[in-house]
Amino acid sequence: MNAQATAPRPRSFGGFVAERAAAGALVVQPRMGFSDPALMRRGLERTKFAAATTVGTITLDSYTRLGEHAAARKAVAEGTALNGYPIVAHDASTTRAVLAGLLDETFPVQVRHGSARPQQIIRTLTTLGLDATEGGPVSYCLPYGRTPLRESIDSWAESCELLAALAGPDRTPHLESFGGCMLGQLCPPGLLVALSVLEALFFTRHGLTSVSLSYAQQTDRAMDEEAVRALRRLAAQLLPAGTDWHIVLYTYMGVFPSSARGARALLEAAAELAVATGAQRLIVKTATEAHRIPGIEDNVRALEAAAATAAAADRGCADSGEADSAVYAEARALVDAVLELDDDPGRALAAAFRRGYLDVPYCLHPDNAGRSRSYLDEGHRLRWASVGRMPIAADPAPDRRARMTPDRLLHALTSVARTYDH
Amino acid sequence: MATSHSGLTVLVAGGASDSHTWNLMFLQLLLEERGHRVENLGPCVPPRLLVERCQLLQPELVVIGSVNGHGYRDGEAAVRALRTEPGTAHIAAVIGGKLGVDGVRDEARRHRLLDAGFSAVFDDGDLDAFTRYLSTLTNSAGARADRPSGRAAV
Numbered sequence: 001m002n003a004q005a006t007a008p009r010p011r012s013f014g015g016f017v018a019e020r021a022a023a024g025a026l027v028v029q030p031r032m033g034f035s036d037p038a039l040m041r042r043g044l045e046r047t048k049f050a051a052a053t054t055v056g057t058i059t060l061d062s063y064t065r066l067g068e069h070a071a072a073r074k075a076v077a078e079g080t081a082l083n084g085y086p087i088v089a090h091d092a093s094t095t096r097a098v099l100a101g102l103l104d105e106t107f108p109v110q111v112r113h114g115s116a117r118p119q120q121i122i123r124t125l126t127t128l129g130l131d132a133t134e135g136g137p138v139s140y141c142l143p144y145g146r147t148p149l150r151e152s153i154d155s156w157a158e159s160c161e162l163l164a165a166l167a168g169p170d171r172t173p174h175l176e177s178f179g180g181c182m183l184g185q186l187c188p189p190g191l192l193v194a195l196s197v198l199e200a201l202f203f204t205r206h207g208l209t210s211v212s213l214s215y216a217q218q219t220d221r222a223m224d225e226e227a228v229r230a231l232r233r234l235a236a237q238l239l240p241a242g243t244d245w246h247i248v249l250y251t252y253m254g255v256f257p258s259s260a261r262g263a264r265a266l267l268e269a270a271a272e273l274a275v276a277t278g279a280q281r282l283i284v285k286t287a288t289e290a291h292r293i294p295g296i297e298d299n300v301r302a303l304e305a306a307a308a309t310a311a312a313a314d315r316g317c318a319d320s321g322e323a324d325s326a327v328y329a330e331a332r333a334l335v336d337a338v339l340e341l342d343d344d345p346g347r348a349l350a351a352a353f354r355r356g357y358l359d360v361p362y363c364l365h366p367d368n369a370g371r372s373r374s375y376l377d378e379g380h381r382l383r384w385a386s387v388g389r390m391p392i393a394a395d396p397a398p399d400r401r402a403r404m405t406p407d408r409l410l411h412a413l414t415s416v417a418r419t420y421d422h
Numbered sequence: 423m424a425t426s427h428s429g430l431t432v433l434v435a436g437g438a439s440d441s442h443t444w445n446l447m448f449l450q451l452l453l454e455e456r457g458h459r460v461e462n463l464g465p466c467v468p469p470r471l472l473v474e475r476c477q478l479l480q481p482e483l484v485v486i487g488s489v490n491g492h493g494y495r496d497g498e499a500a501v502r503a504l505r506t507e508p509g510t511a512h513i514a515a516v517i518g519g520k521l522g523v524d525g526v527r528d529e530a531r532r533h534r535l536l537d538a539g540f541s542a543v544f545d546d547g548d549l550d551a552f553t554r555y556l557s558t559l560t561n562s563a564g565a566r567a568d569r570p571s572g573r574a575a576v
Contacts, residue, residue, distance in 0.1 A: 062439035062440070062441070062490055062492055063439055065439075065441075066438075066439060066466065068439070075495075080495070082492075083490055083491045083492065114441060143441065143443060143465075144441040144465065144466065145441060145464075145465055145466030146464065146465075146466055146467070146471075183443055183444070184444075185444075254444075293491060362443065362444070362447050363443065364443055364446065364447070364462055364463075364464030364465065365464060366464075404451060405451060405455060406448055406451035406452040406455055409444075409447065409448055409451055410448060413444060413448075
């Protein structure tokens with residue numbers, strides 16, 4: 001069952017996205033967080049009233065992500081700008097004032113953080129009338145530090161249950177898997193899709209009834225279309241009946257074009273991809289992405305540009321998701337191999353990483369096997385030079401680019417930026 | 423390309439609050455291509471862990487890469503920790519990347535990093551300066567060891 005078949009639920013992030021999608025609109029969302037409450041409120045206000053169908057974002061700072069709330073409080077007291085909103089360090093009354101009159105059924109707000117031990121963040125947001133966040137036991141652990149995976153899995157199980165406990169007749173908490181965004185770039189899409197599906201299964205096992213599955217735009221349009229369609233198909237096949245779910249597409253998360261024109265064209269390509277593949281929400285990037293942390297007006301311009309492009313874009317053919325693409329086959333093989341390891345998705349994920357059945361290329365986390373390597377082929381598709389112990393095939397004839405050198409890494413990391421800046 | 427005997431043992435690490443990996447992976451490949459031996463601690467390395475690994479490994483150079491905007495704070499804490507411990511006080515350390523949230527070079531904070539104990543602070547993308555520094559360090563390490571310094575590392 002897809003999200004559209006579920007009745008709209010009031011005051012629900014997932015319900016809002018489903019309702020707007022049914023009306024033909026792509027929901028667009030910034031990544032935005034400021035340590036100054038007045039600036040944070042202004043950012044939410046400008047997002048809400050942008051000429052686009054929007055949901056709000058509160059992105060937390062790095063200290064809060066790591067649970068170092070004393071460091072966050074010190075920075076707030078000193079007036080040092082942080083790279084996000086310290087939701088635990090700020091008083092509840094401060095955050096309530098930030099949200100007052102903005103957070104409502106027409107404007108859900110999602111908290112984004114990146115924590116492998118998010119319990120305190122989840123407890124804090126639930127006391128503030130918020131009930132939508134993102135993350136996952138793998139996607140918020142492996143790329144972001146050194147928390148042991150097993151500990152992240154336990155923390156996320158508890159966090160899912162804290163969030164799910166908010167459910168009531170008028171409220172459906174929502175959790176998004178960040179699994180489709182691992183390391184932002186150079187991860188072949190089969191693994192991204194598999195991780196997003198596995199994390200969404202983990203969320204539903206721990207009580208969530210409304211989830212979203214992510215995929216980050218990569219280097220090739222055809223490959224990305226296969227990936228989003230594979231993600232939709234696997235979600236439809238594997239999530240429990242009655243689950244409200246949607247796909248969220250991330251505008252390219254790697255090195256961004258430095259020209260305003262190139263950045264805008266890449267954002268527009270993401271909006272078109274979202275519409276063509278039936279993704280219902282898009283996380284935007286701004287024209288200033290390559291140069292600095294974007295400001296509020298940069299984000300508003302990006303939201304409005306993405307919405308305008310989406311409104312004019314061609315809708316994809318719904319049936320094109322049924323073919324067994326290479327990405328689908330690879331993702332399905334990974335998901336099946338992991339789920340066979342244990343009935344519990346959390347234990348299955350832990351076992352899969354221990355055995356190297358899941359192995360994120362270039363990820364330096366101690367619990368990642370680190371035996372897989374990817375590369376960008378001549379046609380801008382992401383390939384496996386080495387799969388380690390994953391139950392999938394490496395590219396049968398890797399060319400000389402498969403051996404990674406600093407120049408080739410830089411070339412691969414900047415290939416999208418170069419294409420769009422050209 | 424440096425010969426292996428003239429290569430340095432280098433410890434690469436991200437700042438305590440910095441979750442970025444690609445800059446660290448790039449640094450690893452760059453250093454390895456030039457014949458240095460790299461231990462890459464990855465992102466989010468707290469000062470305590472950095473000190474422990476330095477005590478164990480006794481690298482000739484610590485390279486801290488930071489791109490999340492907290493480089494001034496995280497970098498200062500890291501290098502002060504290294505300088506405080508007797509077993510690590512002598513180890514050369516450098517930092518580079520996008521060090522502040524606003525993308526503007528901050529001379530005062532840059533000097534604070536140097537005063538705290540970094541040998542060099544590199545601007546984002548200034549690989550030439552970094553590789554020049556590596557050559558100098560490689561040559562002086564070779565000279566200190568009283569052996570031919572060999573070819574330059576770059």
